[in-house]
Amino acid sequence: MTELTISGFNFTELLRKRLPIYHKAGGGKITLLDTPQQYHLPVTLELLRVLTTEFDSSGVYMTTMKVYSELVPILDGQGVDVSKIYFVDVVSKMYGLEPERTPRCEFVSSPINIQSIKNAVSGYLDKLTSQRRFVVFDSLTTILLYNSLPRIVQFTTDIAEHLKAQHVDAILVMMTTAKGSTNDKLIAELKPILDDRIDIPD
């Protein structure tokens, strides 16, 4: 069984411990996953792999990082069960691509359009039938680049409440930035709604 270890920190092992705890508590846990930029890809791949294969969860993956058409083969190649994921792609349209419509992915025009992101996520939640459900926001850092801090705090709080009510776990992926940055301020603002926090070491 593969494991992802970064600077002595066994991320896979941590997920194996934490995810059952969320489930036992009835789900609806909001976790902040803070990762340095350079480990972002392996960390998210491992997160999705563990969720979909080891924990038999299904969920929604919102991405601002890679276009859907490129992402799916990467996930597939890394052992992620993509059949258990619905995608919200916030990159393709902004990059000027004209993606083909697919039932497994909603394409949002840009990270400014947070209402569309919210609608797309909510729409897919209804389709999730498994016991263990998740939503991964990858990443709040990117969405914050296009929106004001209060707007994103409001967006995250609203969606967190919605997910908690539906017992869906949420993982808010953020990328480590300089101390005192807007990103840092957002983390501070989100503290009241967070149930857990995972920090990937640099």
Next chain:
Amino acid sequence: MAKKIQGNAAAKADGGPFPYVQGDVSKTGIEELDLALNGGVPKGSCVLLAGGSGVGKTILAMQWLFNGFKKFNEPGIYITTTEPVFKAVNNMRNFSFFDQTLISPLQIHMTDLRSIMQDLNIDYTKGDMSWQDVENILSIIKNLVEGMGAKRLVVDSVTAICYRLKDENLIRMFIFRLGTMLSNLNCTTMLMSEVASADQMYSPFGIEEFISDGIFKLEYINRNGTYVRSIRVVKMRGTDFDGSPHYYRITKEGYSFFSRVELKEMKDVPDVRLPTSINGLDRMLGGGLFKSTTTLLTGSSGTGKSLFGLQFLRAGLEKGERGLLLGFEEGKAQIYKNAKHCPEVDFEAFEKKGVLRVVCRFPEYLSFEEHLQLVKNEVESFKPVRVIVDSLSSLEKIFPHESLLDYTRRINYFLKWNGCTSILINADEGIFETSAITQGHLSTIPDNIILLKYVEIESSMRRFITVLKMRGSDHDKTLREYVIEKAGIHVKDSFKGIQGVFSGNVHRNVEQEEILKAFKDLSRG
């Protein structure tokens, strides 16, 4: 104890009222461009990249962005307003500076302003954006720069935005606000300006250049049928800069500048002579040519100029001195054959041994800058002692005379600076005329001038040689006949009893001959 504070000292102590760090620059990572900019673009500046289609504005901007992250760990943003991001990215795939893995929100962030405008409910298809729309766009840009700590920003192109603003005041305010905002964030900006026609200097609206801190003008220049790209720093606030054009090619590596062959002040010329080993010529030259000097060897067609060059090289090769022949008239095989025939030297064998390098190029195939680059590359890599350029006149067929003078001046300095003793061959148009070398000031450049000419004497064409100029040395000033033999050139005596050889108006000096004869008779008694 009361402290005495003097005005100037206090101002120096806290560095003045602004947080400006002198010498803090955003390097392009392109050596020649950074040199021209005295280190780089002053950080926080807003630079206009002005040029027509195909000059490589986007490539330069992308190279600046990717170099910025790879070499200086500076995150950057690319905002497109014209072509979609995926197309801009696809166009960069073949460049070595490009690295797709760096395209991510916090490293090299790529975005499309049209998507942003659409989501801000701004109709980007119309040219009636309001000041509020501009403020909203600026706010997003500020958020992006601040959020990711970007140090470099590219707007490709500002022209497309200006067309949507239309109103001159809005354009002025937009660029001013953008520049000021980014400067405060210590982010350096490159704004692409599409110059569509010759009457537009740096921008279609003529406003952008006044608001920007710097201007790079990029052009595609036709030089006698060969096209070359050039970039010129027109304006750069906050730094001294080299405003002369710099020529470049776009290669797999991105911008590849032709290295400047600078006119450097000469080092001392060593008091060492290199013999030509041409029978009789070294006597005329006082022992040979001074090391690190340049000689213009000029003469009519068929006078053996190239042969002089080959013999000069041979003299060095036989002593183990490296020789370089830059041929613009004949191919390598022809030069090998000529040398084997006369002066009976196997150049191919010397080249195989690694002491000789024969480089042949058709002049038409290279631009002026590439010709200079050729000399520079060959000399710097091979480090020859003796160099032959055969010939300047074949370059004149494709360069305007001014360019030829510039070329000659630059390689003259460059070769001397690199310790080369060189012969630059030049062909005169006429058979008998001797005035051509002084035309166009070519004669003022080299240290030495040797002239080879024909003269008609008693219905036969004979050749003569004379040393017209030799800086720093006395030399034989006579006109001497020379012949071409199987082993090479043989310089003989001067034309005794004959006058007017140089002018071509040849006649016997009968009176002088008679006086000499009378003296001889008298001395015999």
